[in-house]
Amino acid sequence: MSIAIHDPTLRDGNHAVSHTLSLEDIASYCRAVDGCGLSVVEVGHGNGLGASSLQLGLARYKDSEMLETARANLTHSRLGIHMIPGFARLSDIDTALQIGVDVLRIASHCTEASLTESYIEHARSKGAYVQGVLMMTHMASPETLLEEALKQQGYGANALVLMDSAGHFDPDSTREKIGLLVRELAIPVGFHGHNNLGLAVANSLAAAQAGATIIDGCMRGFGAGAGNTQLEVLCAVLERYKFETGVKVFDLCRAVESLEDFAPVRTPTVVKTANLISGLYGVCSGFEKHVARAAAEFRVEPRKIYEELARCNAVAGQEDLIISVASRLSQPVVA
Amino acid sequence: MSIAIHDPTLRDGNHAVSHTLSLEDIASYCRAVDGCGLSVVEVGHGNGLGASSLQLGLARYKDSEMLETARANLTHSRLGIHMIPGFARLSDIDTALQIGVDVLRIASHCTEASLTESYIEHARSKGAYVQGVLMMTHMASPETLLEEALKQQGYGANALVLMDSAGHFDPDSTREKIGLLVRELAIPVGFHGHNNLGLAVANSLAAAQAGATIIDGCMRGFGAGAGNTQLEVLCAVLERYKFETGVKVFDLCRAVESLEDFAPVRTPTVVKTANLISGLYGVCSGFEKHVARAAAEFRVEPRKIYEELARCNAVAGQEDLIISVASRLSQPVVA
Numbered sequence: 001m002s003i004a005i006h007d008p009t010l011r012d013g014n015h016a017v018s019h020t021l022s023l024e025d026i027a028s029y030c031r032a033v034d035g036c037g038l039s040v041v042e043v044g045h046g047n048g049l050g051a052s053s054l055q056l057g058l059a060r061y062k063d064s065e066m067l068e069t070a071r072a073n074l075t076h077s078r079l080g081i082h083m084i085p086g087f088a089r090l091s092d093i094d095t096a097l098q099i100g101v102d103v104l105r106i107a108s109h110c111t112e113a114s115l116t117e118s119y120i121e122h123a124r125s126k127g128a129y130v131q132g133v134l135m136m137t138h139m140a141s142p143e144t145l146l147e148e149a150l151k152q153q154g155y156g157a158n159a160l161v162l163m164d165s166a167g168h169f170d171p172d173s174t175r176e177k178i179g180l181l182v183r184e185l186a187i188p189v190g191f192h193g194h195n196n197l198g199l200a201v202a203n204s205l206a207a208a209q210a211g212a213t214i215i216d217g218c219m220r221g222f223g224a225g226a227g228n229t230q231l232e233v234l235c236a237v238l239e240r241y242k243f244e245t246g247v248k249v250f251d252l253c254r255a256v257e258s259l260e261d262f263a264p265v266r267t268p269t270v271v272k273t274a275n276l277i278s279g280l281y282g283v284c285s286g287f288e289k290h291v292a293r294a295a296a297e298f299r300v301e302p303r304k305i306y307e308e309l310a311r312c313n314a315v316a317g318q319e320d321l322i323i324s325v326a327s328r329l330s331q332p333v334v335a
Numbered sequence: 336m337s338i339a340i341h342d343p344t345l346r347d348g349n350h351a352v353s354h355t356l357s358l359e360d361i362a363s364y365c366r367a368v369d370g371c372g373l374s375v376v377e378v379g380h381g382n383g384l385g386a387s388s389l390q391l392g393l394a395r396y397k398d399s400e401m402l403e404t405a406r407a408n409l410t411h412s413r414l415g416i417h418m419i420p421g422f423a424r425l426s427d428i429d430t431a432l433q434i435g436v437d438v439l440r441i442a443s444h445c446t447e448a449s450l451t452e453s454y455i456e457h458a459r460s461k462g463a464y465v466q467g468v469l470m471m472t473h474m475a476s477p478e479t480l481l482e483e484a485l486k487q488q489g490y491g492a493n494a495l496v497l498m499d500s501a502g503h504f505d506p507d508s509t510r511e512k513i514g515l516l517v518r519e520l521a522i523p524v525g526f527h528g529h530n531n532l533g534l535a536v537a538n539s540l541a542a543a544q545a546g547a548t549i550i551d552g553c554m555r556g557f558g559a560g561a562g563n564t565q566l567e568v569l570c571a572v573l574e575r576y577k578f579e580t581g582v583k584v585f586d587l588c589r590a591v592e593s594l595e596d597f598a599p600v601r602t603p604t605v606v607k608t609a610n611l612i613s614g615l616y617g618v619c620s621g622f623e624k625h626v627a628r629a630a631a632e633f634r635v636e637p638r639k640i641y642e643e644l645a646r647c648n649a650v651a652g653q654e655d656l657i658i659s660v661a662s663r664l665s666q667p668v669v670a
């Protein structure tokens with residue numbers, strides 16, 4: 001079975017450094033991995049096109065600057081972006097296509113696929129290759145995910161990606177959800193994991209065994225929260241299980257080693273207890289730095305904030321809720 | 336199902352810092368985790384009692400100093416040691432028991448259980464609780480492991496632990512090997528994982544599902560090479576799968592957070608490419624620092640050293656082979 005490896009190191013990894021990846025980081029990463037056989041290199045603000053804001057975090061560079069830099073340094077791998085309608089606008093699609101982006105991921109919360117309709121249709125009308133994405137997919141049953149995925153397929157998506165945005169999946173739930181979509185959809189299915197429970201590689205392997213043919217991995221696991229599935233490890237494990245990724249694992253290892261000054265090497269991605277707790281409660285990985293700041297400011301245990309955010313079913317875009325939750329928890333309860 | 340969590344942070348982790356853990360590190364770690372419900376805290380040189388040497392690496396402190404420090408700071412968890420006959424001597428057992436060690440792990444390479452006979456028998460004759468340990472168990476078939484395990488059971492071992500010393504296992508091979516031992520042995524079976532392929536948590540879960548009732552984990556994954564199964568993540572995942580570990584996960588998380596100055600927090604454990612390659616080739620995790628030194632000294636790519644060590648079936652105790660391999664590889668081949 002063939003698996004296309006999709007690499008969002010330069011997008012999801014931007015969460016890990018509060019969206020401050022430099023243009024030099026982007027250029028050197030693209031040059032280092034371009035010959036290694038990765039299908040797609042994805043670039044941008046952690047929350048995708050148009051997401052730079054006070055609410056989500058300000059990016060150091062404009063989307064167009066990041067994409068043009070990557071475009072100039074990629075010859076073999078395709079260039080990808082992530083976008084969430086609401087943060088992104090329709091016109092961002094046109095800009096991305098003008099710069100030469102090859103793969104558009106258009107994403108919504110797992111129960112809100114209808115928000116992607118006009119975006120997927122617009123991109124497809126321009127002849128673009130589009131992957132529909134459902135995020136925070138631990139929050140919906142396999143059947144609900146299938147309904148939402150069928151909508152994105154109906155809008156014209158060329159493939160469908162399930163994201164375990166909170167790192168809450170385990171191999172059993174991964175197999176169940178991916179397996180149902182693979183059986184029922186007419187388009188390829190992908191999986192994007194986070195490592196909060198130390199299971200990202202195992203979940204990705206389970207996804208591949210259940211028929212997923214697009215799998216995400218980030219160099220050294222660089223990504224929001226506990227980080228993503230570790231790219232070079234993922235490729236090696238898939239190869240061992242006889243999947244054909246087209247990735248030259250030892251070349252990729254050399255590329256990783258050549259990037260000594262790159263952020264994930266300087267500040268390694270580990271599963272900190274806050275990430276573990278976030279994963280257990282099923283809270284969006286992108287909240288990590290916001291929760292840490294609010295916990296320090298209001299002197300509240302991060303665990304209590306995560307617990308309350310889970311109770312509120314908070315999702316990306318509701319970062320202001322983190323502050324109000326922390327503020328409320330810091331008040332003495334009046335009996 | 337009940338699982339006893341065995342924590343070798345202060346023993347396997349000593350590999351990660353070239354056996355330089357301080358007595359303060361040992362004392363503060365023991366105090367921090369003592370109330371968290373861990374079954375055993377294991378302490379010592381990375382290769383166990385008596386292993387401090389030029390060949391394996393000199394420890395900063397004597398075994399007795401490390402063990403007495405731990406003993407003085409553990410009330411709830413039992414105190415454990417690891418020993419490999421040849422590095423350790425019979426008299427080390429007596430010393431350990433005099434200091435008050437509760438759990439003796441007596442280990443051999445996976446096909447050399449007979450080397451543990453007199454040690455296990457001596458320890459059992461003193462009334463000690465003994466776990467037989469087989470190391471580098473990816474190098475033998477399930478049937479061979481069973482033969483060797485039956486020997487250690489015959490010598491009187493109270494339990495039998497399989498170590499994936501090279502981090503080469505995957506969930507399928509873990510299930511197969513652990514499952515056979517659980518079915519055929521009369522004593523409890525344990526599993527000790529390394530994370531070279533990013534699968535340590537998944538393998539440990541597979542071991543528990545196959546009937547293992549002793550599982551090893553190290554705080555933040557601190558251990559040789561890519562590190563061990565991450566302790567706090569392991570406990571959370573086992574709890575989610577309804578295993579009873581007796582570990583209070585949030586207390587353990589707080590203990591981890593309280594150890595800001597402890598080595599694994601200062602120098603995080605990540606899967607570096609050398610660790611990934613080592614795991615793919617099935618080379619002992621304890622070789623990492625020796626290989627890195629030899630690669631630098633002789634200007635040879637670490638991958639080539641790992642490849643050659645795998646071809647030689649090198650095991651712990653053959654660290655001098657690393658230098659001769661590196662030296663040989665650095666010579667131009669004469670046609």
